[in-house]
Amino acid sequence: MFPWFATGHMTPFLHLSNKLAEKGHRISFLLPNKAKHQLEHLNLHPSLITFYTLTVPHVEGLPPGTETASDVPIFLTSLLATAMDNMRDRVRDLLQKLKPSIVFYDMAHWIPELASEIGFKTVNYNVVSAASIAIALVPSRKPVEDRTITGAELMEPPPGYPSSTVLLRRHEAQGLSFIFLEFGKDITFYDRITIAMKRSHAISIRTCRELEGSLCDYIAREYHKPVFLTGPVLPESEKEDLQEKWANWLKGFEPGTVVFCAFGSQVVLEKQQFQELVLGFELTGLPFLIALKPPFGTTSVEEALPEGFEGRIRGRGIVYGGWVQQPAILSHPSVGCFVNHCGFGSMWESLMSDCQIVLVPHLADQILNTRLLAEELKVAVEVERDNKSTWFSRESLCRAIKSAMDRDSEVGGLIRENHAKWKEVLASPTFMGDCIEKFIQDLQEL
Structure with a gap:
């Protein structure tokens, strides 16, 4: 597991790790040094899930000691992406030693290149809804070179988008313009995500077919990839008494x-x-x-x-x-x-x-x-x-x-x-378990 250095990404990756470990699978989880202390209590299977900490290199413009997105204001997260990209050699060395069967990743668009060097399968795991990907982060959305995309264009769904209701209005669509800004050195957010998906062996999304089946099928057609669904992968809620x-x-x-x-x-x-x-x-x-x-x-x-x-x-x-x-x-x-x-x-x-x-x-x-x-x-x-x-x-x-x-x-x-x-x-007792069983079956057939 190699998630983006943000709590909202690392935590769902760990929840999925727990579900896989429940079925006996071994997980190596790569994360920044101090994130280990924040997540350790969520590791329900420490004998099967091993944390490997990484030192995040300094990038000019980042405050000293920056390791995760919560350490910086949102306008500096592009520099954190540059820092993550600068860790490529360290990640390669670690993966050569670990020899994993599958690597799950999201923002590190260069992981598939390491896969061809070392020899493992890659799954691009998305912790957002299928709708968020389908409306903005598909090949059909690619803008014309050297031209700024307008709010009116962003409001229009990409060709073939299957829903007439899960849409953005003009003032909402303008908020999507960030995807065409730089996110890391010499790469936009849009290119980072779409390259990460295009080069993977499979795409995985934290949703279920019952809710977003048509949107998942659309993503599969856009990328010409299998799309595996994990279900919501919610942590087991503690039955605690209300204060x-x-x-x-x-x-x-x-x-x-x-x-x-x-x-x-x-x-x-x-x-x-x-x-x-x-x-x-x-x-x-x-x-x-x-x-x-x-x-x-x-x-x-x-x-x-x-x-x-x-x-x-x-x-x-x-x-x-x-x-x-x-x-x-x-x-x-x-x-x-x-x-x-x-x-x-x-x-x-x-x-x-x-x-x-x-x-x-x-x-x-x-x-x-x-x-x-x-x-x-x-x-x-x-x-x-x-x-x-x-x-x-x-x-x-x-x-x-x-x-x-x-x-x-x-x-x-x-x-x-x-x-x-x-x-x-x-909420049926078997729903989430069935989702994970199907997901593991899909992985085994990859």
Whole structure:
């Protein structure tokens, strides 16, 4: 395993390693020195999964000691990619010694060249949804040389794209322009990813055929490669008791009436966005629990709340700035709706819960996940935005929540019925195990 040096990549690679080790396979996991300490507790099979640490070389422009994407602001990650590319000889030496059967990688587009030298199979493993790859990172998307691609062009799906609903709008598509910027020395993000896929023996995606089968087939046609699916590869959730303060507060409400909101560990809102969000919850008249990081420029959620807000919602609403036990809260009988950003983990937690789903995506991959759930599967409600805006009003948030929670409304009834059907499939005891069994079978036939 040789993932990109970011927690959001290394962690899913390790989750997959755990699933493979459960079946008796030996894993060598290559990662930066300090990342080992961050991930060790997630290694469930230390006798079968061995960490091999790598020293990340210094590149001019990177702060001294930089090893992972979390060490630098996003505009410096291109230099981190250069540092990773400069490790090619060290990785080659290690692979010659380890003699693996298969190497899983994502950003290191030069791994297939080492494969032809040393003699191993390569699998390009993608930890994002198939939609994110299919709409942006396929050969048909390649821009004309020496011409900047426009937002209007990015809004149009590539030729042959199979979905008429999992799409980006103009102001959202403009956010994809980064893929044509440099990511590493003398290579764009688009070229890095597409070369990595083209030269692999197989492409693998962290999804399942039930959700994204047509998109996976499209990727296979675009690259003329087999596409192996691992399923969601979620870690086993610990059956922990909900903290007493939350359990006591939630039990004061009727079953299925509380709206829970969380946007993951990475999303930080502007203060104005944060205030519009909490005012939208106030407008619903429903009990709510919001768990968000303090907005930019503030040190606590309390100081960012609108004037008089706490007094008006006391007894029925809480805005909390710390970590909460999201799975345990979602499974509490009083919680009936989950408002989230549709990041990969939250997408699957939503589908496997009994809660109504309301989605407020922020980044391009989250937007595509949202369109999959709201437009294609019809299991969720997306909060409406102005076509020229990247945010929403308190009124549009309130409408989305109330339409999802209203059992008698056409929208609420439809998504409730569809969600129940999908949950039955995805939460079945054998679903994830069957995905991994099929994946291992595909690898053995490679």
